[in-house]
Amino acid sequence: MDGAHDMGGAAGFGVVRPEANEPVFHAEWERRAFAMTLAMAMPGGWNIDMSRFARENRPPDDYLGMSYYQIWLAGLERLMQERHLVEADEIVAGKVLHPAKPVAKILTADGVAAMLHRGGPTERAATKPALFAVGDRVRAKDIHPATHTRLPGYVRGHLGRIEAVRGVHVFPDSNAQGAGEDPQWLYTVSFSGAELWADARDPSLEVTVDAFEPYLERA
Amino acid sequence: MSDHDHHHDHSELSETELRVRALESILTEKGYIDPAALDVLIETYESKVGPRNGARVVARAWTDPAYRSRLLADATSAIGELGYAGRQGEHIVAVENTPELHNMVVCTLCSCYPWPVLGLPPVWYKSAPYRAKAVKDPRGVLKDFGFELPPTTKIRVWDSTAEIRYVVLPMRPAGTDGWDEEQLAELVTRDSMIGTGLPKHPQEVGR
Numbered sequence: 001m002d003g004a005h006d007m008g009g010a011a012g013f014g015v016v017r018p019e020a021n022e023p024v025f026h027a028e029w030e031r032r033a034f035a036m037t038l039a040m041a042m043p044g045g046w047n048i049d050m051s052r053f054a055r056e057n058r059p060p061d062d063y064l065g066m067s068y069y070q071i072w073l074a075g076l077e078r079l080m081q082e083r084h085l086v087e088a089d090e091i092v093a094g095k096v097l098h099p100a101k102p103v104a105k106i107l108t109a110d111g112v113a114a115m116l117h118r119g120g121p122t123e124r125a126a127t128k129p130a131l132f133a134v135g136d137r138v139r140a141k142d143i144h145p146a147t148h149t150r151l152p153g154y155v156r157g158h159l160g161r162i163e164a165v166r167g168v169h170v171f172p173d174s175n176a177q178g179a180g181e182d183p184q185w186l187y188t189v190s191f192s193g194a195e196l197w198a199d200a201r202d203p204s205l206e207v208t209v210d211a212f213e214p215y216l217e218r219a
Numbered sequence: 220m221s222d223h224d225h226h227h228d229h230s231e232l233s234e235t236e237l238r239v240r241a242l243e244s245i246l247t248e249k250g251y252i253d254p255a256a257l258d259v260l261i262e263t264y265e266s267k268v269g270p271r272n273g274a275r276v277v278a279r280a281w282t283d284p285a286y287r288s289r290l291l292a293d294a295t296s297a298i299g300e301l302g303y304a305g306r307q308g309e310h311i312v313a314v315e316n317t318p319e320l321h322n323m324v325v326c327t328l329c330s331c332y333p334w335p336v337l338g339l340p341p342v343w344y345k346s347a348p349y350r351a352k353a354v355k356d357p358r359g360v361l362k363d364f365g366f367e368l369p370p371t372t373k374i375r376v377w378d379s380t381a382e383i384r385y386v387v388l389p390m391r392p393a394g395t396d397g398w399d400e401e402q403l404a405e406l407v408t409r410d411s412m413i414g415t416g417l418p419k420h421p422q423e424v425g426r
Contacts, residue, residue: 005328005329006327006328007327007328007347007350007351008325008327008328008350008351008353008354008355008378009351009354009355010347010351011351013346013347013348013351013352014348015348015363016343016346016348016349016352016360016363016364016415017343017346017348017363018341018343018363018364018410018415019341019342019343022341022342024264024265024269024338024339025261025265026342027236028236029235029236029238029239029240031257031261031265032239032240032243032257032261033239034260034261034264034339035256035257035258035260035261036239036242036243036246036252036257038260039252039253039256039257039260040246040251040252043251043252044251052328052329055329056328056329064347068330068342068345070235073235073238073239073242076242077242085249085251086242086245086246086249090245091238091241091242091245094237094238094241094242094244094245095241095244095245096245096248096249100248100249100250100251101249103250103251106250106251106252106253106256107252107253107256108253108255108256109253109255109256109258109259111256112256112259112260112263113259113263115306116260116263116305116306117304117305117306118305118306119304119305119306119307119308119309120306120309120382121309121310122309122310122381122382123309123310150328150380150381151380152327152328152378152380154327154354154355164312166310166381166383169310169381169382170382172381186381186383188377188383190375193355196354196355197355202356202357202358202374204370204372204373204374205357205373205374205376206373206374206375206376207354207375207376207378208375208376208377208378209378209380210378210379210380210381210383211380211381212381
């Protein structure tokens with residue numbers, strides 16, 4: 001979707017402000033919101049692409065007005081409500097008002113290490129040859145789906161070069177909609193700064209994105 | 220965005236704090252979560268998984284040419300040799316800085332970051348200014364971090380838009396001949412592995 005999360009190249013956000021000796025979390029609620037989000041994926045049954053869409057799919061002023069973990073919290077609440085694990089009135093009331101929905105499995109303390117170690121590898125076996133090879137010239141398609149996509153707006157319509165072939169991976173555009181993994185070839189595509197930004201002040205700039213085959217056409 | 224954290228007044232933060240506490244009670248009462256599991260998750264990323272892991276990888280690559288080759292060929296497995304693997308590091312690629320090329324990593328769409336080697340991302344990495352500026356004006360970003368590179372050094376910015384996670388292999392600082400891995404690891408900063416910083420000077424660690 002074209003949303004506020006797609007920030008590459010946007011002007012007006014000002015300087016980057018690193019924080020010296022930054023702690024991992026800035027408040028206790030951030031710790032709990034982070035951990036609840038990771039833990040709830042197991043009983044909730046959603047995938048990472050659904051999570052990302054639940055976070056980014058909101059009005060720009062909401063997205064930009066919330067802190068990072070507030071967005072995580074809002075995304076988690078949405079994912080749970082969509083599956084009736086928690087209802088909106090319970091979130092407002094701050095207490096249980098409806099019976100729990102049976103869930104297959106929950107994350108226990110002694111299961112955390114294995115869950116983290118396992119992670120969520122996205123590479124899948126190839127079922128067809130890659131359309132592109134290193135060095136090929138490609139154009140990022142000018143697409144604007146209303147649903148989740150991982151092709152950032154700033155490269156759409158621009159000419160690039162296949163820098164690396166990364167294997168076949170779960171296709172987020174499909175997976176986020178619960179429409180299956182639909183694995184696709186994934187490429188690292190490089191773009192020159194001059195191609196992306198006509199007013200580039202830095203001719204030596206090169207930007208790469210990781211783009212799934214359906215995002216690209218031969219140029 | 221995260222930047223706004225600093226502008227929120229106390230009551231707003233309290234509201235979020237209360238909302239999160241209430242939600243945890245609801246999820247616990249419904250049997251969806253085990254609060255002890257949350258404690259383990261937090262403990263893991265606050266004290267076990269962080270940029271010291273990545274620093275060990277870099278120091279190994281600086282001292283062991285065969286390891287460096289393996290790291291650049293298949294970072295996931297080379298990093299796995301040191302025991303670091305898993306969530307948000309399932310497919311890692313290491314990119315090497317040289318005098319001619321400086322690499323910088325960003326996730327313009329969210330906050331993708333190689334957790335097993337760097338831990339959770341800092342606020343600035345997830346902030347709108349970094350995500351907006353890194354792909355258009357990386358030299359301006361470096362100035363925000365307080366340093367500049369020679370104009371002859373090209374910059375390549377890696378936008379992590381899929382599940383590949385990038386880590387930068389910075390250049391080994393001069394004046395470190397004969398240093399062992401442990402000593403070298405002290406020079407490797409988190410930002411030097413993102414590309415928004417350089418390793419420390421040998422003098423900074425007082426050797």
